[in-house]
Amino acid sequence: MSGNANLRDLANELEQSGDYRVLKRLVPPLPMNFIGAPFKRGLLIDTETTGLDYREAELIEIALVPFEYSTEGKLVTFGKALDQFQQPKSPISEEITKLTGITNEMVAGQKIDIPAVEQLIKESDLIIAHNAAFDRPFAERLTPAFKAKPWACSLVDIDWKEEGYESPKLSFLAMEHGFYYKAHRADIDCWATIKLLAQRLKTSGDRAMAHLLTSAREERWRIWATNTNFAKKDILKNRGYRWESGENGKPKSWYADIAAKDKEAELEFLKSEIYDGHLPNIPMIHITALNRFSADLD
Numbered sequence: 001m002s003g004n005a006n007l008r009d010l011a012n013e014l015e016q017s018g019d020y021r022v023l024k025r026l027v028p029p030l031p032m033n034f035i036g037a038p039f040k041r042g043l044l045i046d047t048e049t050t051g052l053d054y055r056e057a058e059l060i061e062i063a064l065v066p067f068e069y070s071t072e073g074k075l076v077t078f079g080k081a082l083d084q085f086q087q088p089k090s091p092i093s094e095e096i097t098k099l100t101g102i103t104n105e106m107v108a109g110q111k112i113d114i115p116a117v118e119q120l121i122k123e124s125d126l127i128i129a130h131n132a133a134f135d136r137p138f139a140e141r142l143t144p145a146f147k148a149k150p151w152a153c154s155l156v157d158i159d160w161k162e163e164g165y166e167s168p169k170l171s172f173l174a175m176e177h178g179f180y181y182k183a184h185r186a187d188i189d190c191w192a193t194i195k196l197l198a199q200r201l202k203t204s205g206d207r208a209m210a211h212l213l214t215s216a217r218e219e220r221w222r223i224w225a226t227n228t229n230f231a232k233k234d235i236l237k238n239r240g241y242r243w244e245s246g247e248n249g250k251p252k253s254w255y256a257d258i259a260a261k262d263k264e265a266e267l268e269f270l271k272s273e274i275y276d277g278h279l280p281n282i283p284m285i286h287i288t289a290l291n292r293f294s295a296d297l298d
Helices: 002-017 094-100 114-122 132-142 144-148 170-176 186-197 208-217 230-239 260-274
Strands: 040-049 059-069 075-078 082-085 126-129 151-153 220-225 242-244 253-259 284-287
Touching (some): 059 094, 059 132, 059 186, 075 186, 126 186, 151 208, 230 260, 253 260
Parallel strands (some): 126 151
Antiparallel strands (some): 059 075, 220 253, 220 284, 242 253
16 A cells, blocks of 8 residues: 555656656556446446458457446446357458457457347447547447447547547547556446546536437438539538448448438528529438448448
8 A cells, every 4th residue: 555655756756746647557447236226327338349441350359348437428327238249250450459459369269148138238329439430330249239229439429629628539539638547448438438438528527428419319310412523522521421432331421420400501501602593312321329320221
């Protein structure tokens, strides 16, 4: 105990000098008993895979950490993590092993316990990932139970730039809040995200989790600006639209996700600035936390 106290004193002395920043190693908390109502149950997910495309790559590790939070975004209790490997059909490449530290020997004969995963999903009110656009499609391939719950993303549901952060990368955000961890392993990435969500943001002073909840509750529309004049591409790009090449049955066009409250204004913009006063019948998809980031939107 005295050794730890001495280290804390040294760390404080270094910090107070103004010439040093001291980062503390992230240590996951011990599991607690859940309280239940009025608190909600969150489930933090992280995956490791053999590649980036969920249509081709395979899941090799999944970690799930349940926790409770208040509707105002205060994290209250933390449960026991589930962290399991799964042997892929194809060998893990050296590149993936270097990135994740996961070897073919580690996953040999391993299989994810689907009933255990589905039980955690059933008990949860919200699924959270730091890059839900990546993790959710892989999770849905593992079990469709992930489709039945709303999702949120700590990468995009918090405006990190507006809050004074130079990067939304998890390891960078951790250092900004005084801790470090060994990245690219599913379990510790989950705990790092949870600790980050418990922090107060630099500019607003609000809890990160509160900002995430506000954004996750917001409904959106995906608007496809089809059959546009090539000369309009820079206007659309500067507006925040992204180009879709038309693969996998999606429209070959520019598209953007627009807040529901801004839908009519956006359609008016397209009518006047892109379609020369006449708005055609363009495709639109209603997006909520239930289908956001899902492979079903592809």
